[in-house]
Amino acid sequence: MLNAEAVCRLRLEGALILASNYSFLPTMTTHHFPALRPEAALSLADELHGKSAAEALAIIAERFQGEIAFSTSFGLEDQALTHLIFAEDLPIRVFTLDTGRMFNETYSTWQQTLDKYKKPIETFFPNTQKVEDMMTTKGSFSFYESVENRQECCAVRKIEPLDRALERMRCWVTGIRAEQSDNRSTMHSVEWDAKREMVKVHPLFDWTHSQTKDFIRTNNIPYNPLHDRGFVSIGCAPCTRAVREGESFRSGRWWWEDQSKKECGLHAGTTLTTTLIPAEPHSQ
Numbered sequence: 001m002l003n004a005e006a007v008c009r010l011r012l013e014g015a016l017i018l019a020s021n022y023s024f025l026p027t028m029t030t031h032h033f034p035a036l037r038p039e040a041a042l043s044l045a046d047e048l049h050g051k052s053a054a055e056a057l058a059i060i061a062e063r064f065q066g067e068i069a070f071s072t073s074f075g076l077e078d079q080a081l082t083h084l085i086f087a088e089d090l091p092i093r094v095f096t097l098d099t100g101r102m103f104n105e106t107y108s109t110w111q112q113t114l115d116k117y118k119k120p121i122e123t124f125f126p127n128t129q130k131v132e133d134m135m136t137t138k139g140s141f142s143f144y145e146s147v148e149n150r151q152e153c154c155a156v157r158k159i160e161p162l163d164r165a166l167e168r169m170r171c172w173v174t175g176i177r178a179e180q181s182d183n184r185s186t187m188h189s190v191e192w193d194a195k196r197e198m199v200k201v202h203p204l205f206d207w208t209h210s211q212t213k214d215f216i217r218t219n220n221i222p223y224n225p226l227h228d229r230g231f232v233s234i235g236c237a238p239c240t241r242a243v244r245e246g247e248s249f250r251s252g253r254w255w256w257e258d259q260s261k262k263e264c265g266l267h268a269g270t271t272l273t274t275t276l277i278p279a280e281p282h283s284q
């Protein structure tokens with residue numbers, strides 16, 4: 001019988017083999033340092049094991065100085081991470097993707113965050129020509145018509161800007177929590193992104209929803225008022241609705257599609273997962 005650690009190691013080895021099979025692919029980022037290998041994720045995972053979110057952020061901020069970025073969409077988890085980064089003045093770039101279809105409440109939260117911390121949040125918009133072409137040929141609500149159209153819209157409005165935002169980065173910090181969906185519960189707090197040849201760290205991976213809310217309240221962090229109206233995971237306005245009692249956290253996103261795979265492509269399909277840190281409660 002394998003113990004949890006042995007299972008983790010086996011999965012990592014599988015991922016390393018898989019990643020090495022991608023070595024023929026051109027590197028999409030222009031690194032000015034020796035390229036990272038998947039093994040970097042393993043050693044980082046060992047180092048972060050048992051650390052609180054704040055401790056983990058401090059370690060990776062120092063390790064990847066100038067090459068680490070955090071993507072925020074101003075949801076509860078992202079606001080908690082923004083607070084941890086800005087309050088401690090950690091050298092981590094904070095950026096957001098403005099898809100052009102966001103809620104007014106999200107823009108208000110964005111502004112309140114700027115007002116509170118007085119730190120820059122880098123903004124990435126979609127490629128103008130691509131948005132114009134898509135809107136001209138398919139109109140304003142093509143994403144309701146088919147999965148392909150929805151994925152096209154997410155690719156134009158989110159993935160291409162994300163790729164630009166992460167150029168030359170070696171570490172990507174996200175607000176993903178395991179509890180958010182069945183799909184996310186199979187992810188891990190430190191992963192290897194083979195497409196971008198970088199490590200991904202989810203410092204709040206094992207936080208609960210109530211733990212996150214408590215942290216926001218205790219630290220008086222601005223948050224999106226839509227959370228108080230039943231919105232749990234907040235994305236673009238036409239693709240997000242409030243969640244009813246008993247529904248999963250991500251069920252309000254792209255509700256007309258398969259319930260088990262609610263991702264916009266930012267995370268799904270781009271990461272060869274390395275199982276590195278079994279989830280354990282963190283102190284923060």
Ligand code: SF4
Pocket residue numbers: 099101143150151153154155157158235236238239264
């Ligand atoms: S969430 Fe909806 S509006 Fe936003 S990029 Fe994806 S399909 Fe387009």
